[in-house]
Amino acid sequence: MRLIQFETSQGQRHVGVIEGDQIHVVIATQTTRELALDAIRKGHGLVAEVLARGTEASPFSYSQTLEEGRVLPPLDHADPAHCLISGTGLTHLGSASTRDKMHQQNTADESAMTDTARIFQWGIEGGRPASGTVGVQPEWFYKGDGSIVVRPGSPFNKPAFAEDAGEEPELTGLYVVGDDGKPYRVGFALGNEFSDHVMERRNYLYLAHSKLRNCSFGPELRVGELPRHLTGKSRILRGNEVVWEKEFLSGEDNMCHSLENLEYHHFKYPQFLRPGDVHVHFFGTATLSVADNFHTQEGDRFEISMPEFGAPLVNGIQAGPAELPAGKVATL
Template structure:
């Protein structure tokens, strides 16, 4: 059975790590965070699964009940949010060019092929190279530091100036950098990569602006070899009623790039191999409510589910109050 790790915070603030396999879940004694467990495993030169096994079993936990009680956190964090990097890659999934190309086609009507379609086709051709070989470079974007990462049931807050707050159902890779600069993949998490699609559609050169938004992770970190096929559902609820729902696919079998190629083109930069840092990298999607003309409203709830994860990521949409920023001359 696949091992899943979760982070729990009790009502009095005490934190614990939970291990889950199948329907059974229990506290992992001796560790308050998954990051601490991972650093221990690296120091001992063992796998995360072996570190969990060596720690023994604490009290049993009903993770579904803890999820509904809002006591499960994102499955990775850091005491200093500046040491968490949120990044991602787009146009990585089979079919993902269709929605993007539709957004950009009108703006680039004079071109025979948009930049998005060119990048997608280049990924199809060279995104899955042989082991040890660098393949085609993907689209890459920055979302922010750990202050932008929210938990599985927390609100996703769009800035007051945002033109849109739209879901992106994805799988994210979770990483930590060892003392010698080696990146370690801890596992995969279900994710809502949350973007401003109206801003992006206005001009694709504004993609960088559209991605500077919060993102949410589901509570479970899927440990071990990533599944080749992940199938899930993304939906939006308004006043308790489903207003939009659509299946989505992920995993390498449904992608134009391999995880290894996406990881190579991220961690090839020295600044992303700083010892102790945490990275959450979003692998992209081909499914957006925006492509179907849906306009999310404040109070709507995004819910994303996908096996082998057993719990969803479920976040209400909020808009922040306006902030006046005045730069002062010193």
């Protein structure tokens, strides 16, 4: 089952089930979060909750709703401060190669390895433990709260101080924390993690700075287990021309960490277990246009697609607001 959140031209919110170009509206349901929390309370899955509520035909086509910019991120929170956006890096086979091919050093001599190569090697050796056991922890980063999320079809803001505006085609895990304080995976969605790779490559300690940007995920939420091997396509369009394009792989067969291990090392922190909160977690990628020395510019559009997730995730780039002048923080 694939779900979306959307709004009518009058601003009324709905949750819909996608079948072809048809939207089947889930009856009396405004948010995916509400749907998920009720499913948790009743002790059954999301599909069962949708079937229990029932659906009705929508007068809107899915393609028209996307074109008019009325599709929302597939999971959110009414208070953006209660939606945490985070991610893990160096999780996919080849991802260290993308980071300047650092892992191609002599991995037998750990003293000669960079921190990037070392943490990637640890993932290969210990990132896929037996189910129910704890493996090595991955690289983790904070992206922002729900206020940084851009809806599918809308442009990312490039900050005035940014050195780059680069795509990161990834899968995201979408979660809610139940009344019992336990995390529940609602499903998966395509994601564009949008980062400043030029800043990051100046020094890996700038990675935290480089991640504090917009992001987008969706448009559809895929309910259920994730196929182990997934092949997608990441494209950049300038006008009507495709100026960069590459296949990207995901799913556990193409990762050096299991999803279970990544989820454990995120939700092991008590501050991430506040009942009712929403979590959006980016699982990483090994495919970036910046690795091919491609430079984006304002007006470009990113298109991330994967057949198993329905419609592609499309976002543009526009100039962000003017930066805060130096020395302009007031003292009370």
